[in-house]
Amino acid sequence: MGWTHGGCKKKGHLDGLISLFEYGDSSVRKVIDSIKYDFNKELIPRLFKKVEIEIGERFDFVVPVPLHYYRSNWRGFNQAELTGKALATKLPEVGFENLLIRKVNTPQQVKMLSREKRKRNVIDVFDLNPEIKEIDLKYKKVLLVDDVFTTGASMGECCKVLKSAGVEVVWGFTLAH
Numbered sequence: 001m002g003w004t005h006g007g008c009k010k011k012g013h014l015d016g017l018i019s020l021f022e023y024g025d026s027s028v029r030k031v032i033d034s035i036k037y038d039f040n041k042e043l044i045p046r047l048f049k050k051v052e053i054e055i056g057e058r059f060d061f062v063v064p065v066p067l068h069y070y071r072s073n074w075r076g077f078n079q080a081e082l083t084g085k086a087l088a089t090k091l092p093e094v095g096f097e098n099l100l101i102r103k104v105n106t107p108q109q110v111k112m113l114s115r116e117k118r119k120r121n122v123i124d125v126f127d128l129n130p131e132i133k134e135i136d137l138k139y140k141k142v143l144l145v146d147d148v149f150t151t152g153a154s155m156g157e158c159c160k161v162l163k164s165a166g167v168e169v170v171w172g173f174t175l176a177h
Contacts, residue, residue, distance in 0.1 A: 013152075013156050014155055014159050014170055014171060014172045016057070017149060017152075017172040017173075018055065018174075019173075019175070019176055020047075021175060023150075023176035025176075031047070032148060035079050036075070036079055039075060041077050044082045045082075048086040048089070053087065057143075057171060059091065059142060061097045061141075061143070062085075062094055062142075062145060063084065063097055063100060063143070063144050063145065063158075064078060064080035064145045064146070065154050066078065066102040066126065068106070079147045080145050081098065081145075083147060084096055084145035087143070097132060099132055099135070099162065100127070101128070104125040107121060115151045115153075118150070118151045121153065125157065126154075128161060137162070137165045137166045138167075138168075141167070141171075142162055142169065143172075145174070146172070146173075147175050147176070148175065149174040150177075152172075
């Protein structure tokens with residue numbers, strides 16, 4: 001079910017990655033595209049009803065990769081946030097927190113073909129959510145959630161912010177890779 005790419009284990013990057021499905025599977029791609037572009041957010045909890053999740057690592061928080069509020073308002077939801085909330089219901093004793101914000105409205109990653117453009121697109125666009133400053137993140141373990149993992153640019157940048165705030169372990173969780 002999950003895999004960890006060797007490059008993801010570098011300091012400041014993800015400590016591991018769990019993905020439920022292969023994005024190359026056309027039926028998986030159709031479901032994810034339907035969620036994002038046809039606004040079928042009700043598909044997310046339905047996916048989690050069909051899937052049993054066993055994660056060996058213990059986490060303190062499930063944290064979604066944030067959308068900029070313009071895009072979130074346009075879509076009406078953040079698919080990573082809904083995925084994270086559905087996941088958190090499957091993991092006992094794990095809190096759900098919007099620890100991060102996206103402070104810059106960048107072009108969509110999906111429209112960029114090269115790895116380098118994707119990486120440049122998200123440099124310094126994430127920050128800690130100022131509304132959660134009272135939460136002590138030192139030595140915490142976070143499960144960072146997004147819909148799809150391609151180059152890992154967004155998750156990598158989020159991971160840097162979390163680790164600079166004291167988070168000890170950051171694993172990624174996606175619907176597909």
